[in-house]
Amino acid sequence: MRLATLGLSHETNTFSRVPADYEQFARGGIARGDEIVREYRDSNATMAGFLEAADRFGVVVVPLLMARTGPIGTITRDAFDRIVGEMLQLLTEQGPWDGVLLAQHGAAVSEAYPDADGEIAARVRALVGPDVPVGMAIDMHANISPRMIEQTTVTVVYRTNPHLDPRERALECAELVVRTIEGAIRPIQALETPPLVINIVKQFTGEEPMLGVVRDVEAAIGRPGMLSASAAEGYPYADVAEMGMAFLAVHDGDAGAARDAARWLARRAWERRAQMVGDIPSPEEALRRAAAATRGPVVLMDVGDNIGGGSSADSTVILEAARRLGIRGLLQTLYDPEAVRACVAAGVGAVVTLAVGGKTDEMHGRPVVVSGRVRTISDGQFEDPTPTHGGFRYFDGGTTVVLETTDEHTLVLESRRVGNTSLEQMYSAGVRPERKRIVVAKGVVSPRAAYAPIATEIILVNTPGVTTADLSFFNYRRRRRPLYPFEADATYDPASYTTYTRKP
């Protein structure tokens, strides 16, 4: 039994002004063949689970191509055509296949295809034909379209946020594909997409309302004959028709049972909708609370500058507010290659005065002029073998400078945009975040695996930016209407939210 595995994984923030061109993918990582094995085998990413399926189920898994880049703006026409073109060419040249395993994100948008994941699934389906099982494992932030479900045999979504289970879910997906090839099961998928958006600050699966949603998913999986069930939280920064939550059930042979489970999940989540609306403090409020804490570090989540969500990584909004309020002792990263170069030129120990951060766009604050001492310069590379968000292991922040400012802030200036998902980012630069009073982590949920163990308190902060929790900030053109909470009087009647089932 021979299975192909490949993917183009991108979470597209359509409000970001940084296009995902071919160069961005090439820099972020396009791996082919054995490069995929080297990069992913020892990680906890989706691709690692697909590769592991070979040993686990005694099949041959051939890695073809894996392309990903940080969650920036829309995928250019050129990047989509080149990468997907190569994916299909490899599938053709090295086929035929008994099955295909797709490692997608589920919230990709290209210039030509708002539903890029659905387009890729459709092209793969067209190439291998209707009888070859196609499995797809996707991120919990996927905006699942009917087309993605129609064109795949089984789709499995992560069940944790922060995402600590991509490898497990990929294995689950691969197992269903293998059993389908063997003729042991006949998966039928049902998708339910109620008009529901869960605010990004409510998406942590360790707390309500998502804790209850995930428990419901587990209960649905326990129903007789159910092969898999999923709840996608959706990605609100992709302005597409399918933006929002989605509920998926995969049953062995019974379309009615799949549909009933998907509708039950959707109905239960819909009833929790009032708990899914964002309600978090302003930077000033959050900073006052943090400054009043008797013990630190208090971790402030900079929601508007969520690097994992496609932001600029150089927001100065919280830093500026802290300086205005006279609050000292902040630790935070800032993407600022220009400031890094200036500090490197000055050298370790030098005292510099320069403008840092706020250089990408006006949404993420203005450059802040600071004076301080260059404490360390490092290559910005770090490794984290523990399961961090998304399962990645190797990180590269580019040349990194630690700047201690005269007003007692510690700024970690980086040359590449890297999320704050691992403490190794700080340790490798010689900084001990445990000893700081206030740590700014750019993100919403993704920094939790790293910072929750050391934080005395975590406060989500309502900062502006392309990933702000305040969705009224964005001018949506393609989203569905009505959609709760944009239209607070939206209603959900399952009969009018069509269920899509792949023909058995």
Ligand SMILES: [Zn+2]
């Ligand atoms: Zn995600």
